[in-house]
Amino acid sequence: MVKIESANIEAFNRIQAAQPVIIGIGTALDVVPGMQKNMILHAGPPIKWNRMSGPLRGAIIGALIYEGIVKDPTEAEKIAASGDIKFEPWHEHSGVGPMAGVATAKMPVWIVENKTHGNRSYCTLNEGLGKVLRFGAFSAEVIDRLHWMEKVLAPVLKEALSKRSEINLKSLIAQALQMGDEVHNRNRAGTSLLFRELASHILDTNFSNSDKKKVLEFIHSNDHFFLNLSMPASKAILASAEWISGSTIVTTMSRNGTDFGIRISGLKDRWFTGPAQMVKGLLFPGFTEEDANPDIGDSAITETCGLGAFSMASAPAIVKFVGGKASDSINYTQKMYEITEGESEHFQIPTLDFRGSPTAINLLKVCETGILPQINTGIAHKNPGIGQVGAGLVNPPMKCFEDALEAFVEAYCPEKYLAQ
């Protein structure tokens, strides 16, 4: 066990030391490693078109229209099924995507760098709420917004970022936790602090006053804007703890709407999957549980990093969005200390007298205690083209962890494995 312990300490220390900062904004094809023109990145573990859920299919239809590869949904479904488009997980390209998490070559992405370890991560820019691509909507307003984001939002923000010092995301997240966010389903403080950091530099750009104003209004109108930065920040932190020989720390938890997948530091890039679960929570008026798709998105990277539901004690007001009582939010956080390696030095929870958030999920502790990681999340409609229908709480299937443990034993203790 000594090797596992020291490997996990190494993983934990790397997570603790990581310092993700915003480097800038680039086009996916130019900056995302391995990105190709005929490739679509998506949330969760690898999946083929024929097994994809409705919202992921919807987002891919929208992405193909946005990219100009097809003219309409029928043509999109045809080419998507043809094998001419490569579908690959964001996580295999150093990135993350919320909900369907779909990204194409032309899309602008945030570039985040972990200054301590030098690795980079990527994520698209958040589109807002309602009818948006990440929830599987693909109507003209969705596509028009994506074009505006490419032509105006991203260039303005890119120039604004070039006018100032790098924005430290670990610091911004730490502050947001003091202001009622858990930076997964509540990002109001993070968005506000980012807005403050960017506003005067947006004025410094050479764009028209009208474009600058539209950019400010767009960010102001969307309290989830910061999610697409808390996610790549979490990814940049955790990527530094990937692939440490002997470590049982969970470095990825992710869902594609059909499967839930995890990856373990000491088991490199192997995925361990099980069926994505149904989310229990609050549905928007007019929708029922029948409308809901199973759990989807890479946003559980926040929980993997000790944020999201792991830091829900920081965000009692979130229960108005995901259901439950404020005291539940404290209970969720308390429970997560039982399956994690330690406590964050940077992410502190005020209501727990500034105790550090539960950090670095240990596969062994999950299997020993039977306590599954807690996740809070948005709920997408199960059919393509509709969008978000609610938000709530969910867990991974235990199967992911059982399979990962078996693989770990096989890889590291072959004698013990064969003796079983």
Next chain:
Amino acid sequence: MVKIESANIEAFNRIQAAQPVIIGIGTALDVVPGMQKNMILHAGPPIKWNRMSGPLRGAIIGALIYEGIVKDPTEAEKIAASGDIKFEPWHEHSGVGPMAGVATAKMPVWIVENKTHGNRSYCTLNEGLGKVLRFGAFSAEVIDRLHWMEKVLAPVLKEALSKRSEINLKSLIAQALQMGDEVHNRNRAGTSLLFRELASHILDTNFSNSDKKKVLEFIHSNDHFFLNLSMPASKAILASAEWISGSTIVTTMSRNGTDFGIRISGLKDRWFTGPAQMVKGLLFPGFTEEDANPDIGDSAITETCGLGAFSMASAPAIVKFVGGKASDSINYTQKMYEITEGESEHFQIPTLDFRGSPTAINLLKVCETGILPQINTGIAHKNPGIGQVGAGLVNPPMKCFEDALEAFVEAYCPEKYLAQ
């Protein structure tokens, strides 16, 4: 007792129904009722120059220089002592001022209107931290900043406000309470939300890009900017409950650095005073308790309105500024339910499962229980010209409440009073 009960219900209902919104910005001489050219408004109950504390004297020196009435501090002290300048409490002019709370004729002020009852309130714009007039500093940088605020900040904000719908402060404060503020000594969320509301409208003004940028940077640099709106919002709410015959609700708690004064709804504009207490808390590096001035400022209007220390359970992170443990913040709020009439419908405390903040201090309950209202506050240096030296917690002297109770009995139950 029936008359007191019904009068207090009336006062409570008025507080509950009040809706303070930002109307705009004006010059004190033009908009503050009764303001005169040779008048200086200050925090707390009435006080003469010879009894004023160091920080109040310092702020008055600075104000006289700013106003162009004198050239230097020596001349300022001379004219201040001469009787040629009228000193009157902000509270007797429908306004409030943080710390020394000094305002002169030329100064720009926020204009807040209670849309439900039609009354207005006023407050200067917040100067920031460090060497500032409200903490008694009066060096050239302080005066220059005040001139910039008059010539650039206020006109830009005034025009920006004219470009948009009125900003509802009750709603903004309610949101800030979900984001870790108690809007007295923690205003980071309120400032952030206000910044978001104003930014795109600042772009709409006819000022130079450089002026717009400086205004955004000024607000961004000062997490207390919203204090000078939470205070007049509280004042506009409470003023609607002033002067209700038979009511024992406290409508004012206020300090001038020498005396602590309260006013009671049923006792009209009479002040009941006692000695301002020393604040217990955290002093900035390099200062000791010897440096501290007694309690000063109108900012206890927030506590009078159920905010500030009364809502500290919303703001556990504030203990890093005022001292104590996060759990203390919950205890302060819990205790205040014992001396208040009811719970706010609008101001909800997430960690108490959205219980309304303790609202409408009842003089009778304070006297019956012996529990004094809790206040958190900044600490000014006792000498003029220095500034803030810390922050902490303080109570009013019980004498104010004892005197007020005696006056109440005298006014409303003369037989009982004479029989004593």
